[in-house]
Structures are given as structure tokens and as C-alpha cells.
Amino acid sequence: MRKQTYNWGILGTGKIAKRFMQAVFYVPEARVVAVGSRAQHTADAFGSHFGIPKRYASYQAVLEDPEVEIVYVATPHSLHAENTIQALQAGKHVLCEKPFTLNARQAEEVVAYARQSGRFVMEGMWTRCFPLMREVVRRVEAGELGDLSLVQADFGFQPPFDPTSRLFNPELGGGALLDVGIYPVALALQFLGVPHQMVSSAIVGQTGVDEVCAMIFHYSAGALAVLSASIRVNTPKQAVLCGTKGTILLPAPWWKPSEAYLTRADGSQEHLQFSYEGDGLQFEIRHVHDCLHKGLTESPWMRLDETLILMRLMDALRAQWGVAYPQERA
Numbered sequence: 001m002r003k004q005t006y007n008w009g010i011l012g013t014g015k016i017a018k019r020f021m022q023a024v025f026y027v028p029e030a031r032v033v034a035v036g037s038r039a040q041h042t043a044d045a046f047g048s049h050f051g052i053p054k055r056y057a058s059y060q061a062v063l064e065d066p067e068v069e070i071v072y073v074a075t076p077h078s079l080h081a082e083n084t085i086q087a088l089q090a091g092k093h094v095l096c097e098k099p100f101t102l103n104a105r106q107a108e109e110v111v112a113y114a115r116q117s118g119r120f121v122m123e124g125m126w127t128r129c130f131p132l133m134r135e136v137v138r139r140v141e142a143g144e145l146g147d148l149s150l151v152q153a154d155f156g157f158q159p160p161f162d163p164t165s166r167l168f169n170p171e172l173g174g175g176a177l178l179d180v181g182i183y184p185v186a187l188a189l190q191f192l193g194v195p196h197q198m199v200s201s202a203i204v205g206q207t208g209v210d211e212v213c214a215m216i217f218h219y220s221a222g223a224l225a226v227l228s229a230s231i232r233v234n235t236p237k238q239a240v241l242c243g244t245k246g247t248i249l250l251p252a253p254w255w256k257p258s259e260a261y262l263t264r265a266d267g268s269q270e271h272l273q274f275s276y277e278g279d280g281l282q283f284e285i286r287h288v289h290d291c292l293h294k295g296l297t298e299s300p301w302m303r304l305d306e307t308l309i310l311m312r313l314m315d316a317l318r319a320q321w322g323v324a325y326p327q328e329r330a
């Protein structure tokens, strides 16, 4: 018998936490029972706006609330490891926003905790949960594109420059790669696996983080991925999977897709469509419930081993650019 409700607690009251609350509206079985913030007044404002009954002036109080079953970590990257480990220690399941942690060393520590806790833990790679993305995966696995030889994807946007914001501040894990480049890198990982060689370059800005980056991954099976990301300029925000029998184009914004164009080698075209309401985070929330219903401790769509590989790839890319966070310096 499926549970009627799943009780969530949220850590942080920023932009993505607000979008999460809007998505909860589309998932009747999700109930957000508590929110934690660094300050009581922000917890209260968030809680009263979204009708959350318990509003705490600390993240720990959410973790200690016995009613909370699943914790949604919506804090800056630099806090993800600590927040997730503390949630696991409190016996909670965790959906942690991407990137899972600042680097692979932290990710390995969290995954070790996760595996011994017996709790469900997933990195919030919401792109993989969209029905249209599941359909693209199905088409590729069914061989409709033939052998994939090229994956192209980009994600660049232009926020105002603010050296104190989590996007530019190295203390908070700033930089294009960890914030948005992670999506193209995860797409290449999903469809082509682990590259044997990565060539890349980045424009490092005045705060010492990558503001524009470009990457070429080379795969021994005979494929390439051409990826880019930016927090300085807008980019087309498209993804293309190119195979010997056809290509699939995911138009902007490809990471939350509602449509795709499949063009076969004979020139025939198919328009794939799956529209949805709101922003689409509801698919990830439902997926977490489905995993819990099945008694899983990991998402089959974003396994912890993939999260570890993703973090290792991003560490290696940052090493190529000389971008290190203060927490990583001895």
C-alpha cells in the first residue's frame, strides 16, 4: 500500500526553496511540515507565505523534528556536505540540491555516510526526472539514434555581478561549472559515460571562479562531447545528441525539457512533446516518493556512483583551470 503523504523539511529559504514549494503544489502526497533558516524572521516569512506549519531559526531544528521524513537541502553548495551528513545522522532521507558537494572528497564522505545509514539519498539532478527526458533515454537505449558520436550542450546565463553572491563567491562554491556547467557534464555522463580525456579552458573572473568555461570530452568508444557554461553571458541553452541513425535536439531550456526534435538519417522528423505545469521540479519530488515507496536507498536515475564520478570530473576540470575553493587550500 502506498503511503498517503510524505513529510518534507526544507533547509534554506532561497530561490530554489521557493521553486520547490511551488512544485509541491502539483504533488498532493508531498507535505512540507517544516522549514529551517539561519534567522527566525526569514523562516517565518517563508513559512507563512507557503503555509508551512513549523518554522525554525536553525537547520538542526528541522533535522530534530520527528515529523520530518525527507530533508530537502537547498543551501549554497558549500553547505551541502555538512547539511546532508547531519540529516543522515538524524535518520532522515535526503534530496540534496546539485552539486552534491563542493568536490569529490566531500562527496565520498557523504556517500559513505549515506550507504551505512540505509536512508535514501539523491543529488537533485532534476533534469533526469522529466518525462520527456525519460522518453529520450528510452529512444537512445532502443537504438533509435544508432551509435552516439557527439553530444553538444550548453548552459549560460547572465546574472548581475555580485562578488558576495553564491554564484561568484568562492567561499560558497561559486563558478559556472558547479552551478550550471554541471548539467551539460551530467548529460554527457548519462549518454556517453566516463571520458578518457578532457580538454578544457575557462575564463576566471576577479573573484577567482570560472565565469565562462568550454570543455571537449573524448571517449575511447569513438565519441566526443562539446560542452560549455557561463555565468557571464547568455548562451543558446540547447542540447543535441548526434548518432549514426539520427539526432535529437532539445531546444532551450534543454535541462527542463517539454519538447524535442528527432531527425533520422533519412530526413524524417518526429516532434516529441510532454508539456507540464509550473517549473517541473514536481517530477523530481514524485520520483523521490516512488523510490521510497519501492524501498530504494538510491535513485536509479541518478545513482550515487554517478554523483561521485560527476564530482571527480568537475574536480579535474577545475584543476585544469587552477580554480580551487578556500576550503580546499591547506
Ligand SMILES: NC(=O)c1ccc[n+]([C@@H]2O[C@H](COP(=O)([O-])OP(=O)(O)OC[C@H]3O[C@@H](n4cnc5c(N)ncnc54)[C@H](OP(=O)(O)O)[C@@H]3O)[C@@H](O)[C@H]2O)c1
Residues within 6 Å of the ligand: 011, 012, 013, 014, 015, 016, 017, 036, 037, 038, 039, 042, 043, 074, 075, 076, 077, 079, 097, 098, 099, 124, 126, 166, 172, 178, 179
Ligand atoms: N535545481 C535547480 O534548478 C537549482 C536552481 C537553483 C539553485 N539550485 C541549487 O540550490 C542551491 C541553492 O541555490 P539558490 O539559488 O536557492 O541560492 P540562494 O537563493 O542564494 O539561497 C540559498 C539559501 O541558503 C541559505 N544560506 C545558508 N548559508 C548561506 C550563506 N552563507 N550565504 C547565503 N545563503 C546561505 C539561505 O537561506 P536562509 O537564510 O533561510 O538560511 C539562502 O536563502 C545551490 O546549491 C544551487 O546549485 C538548484
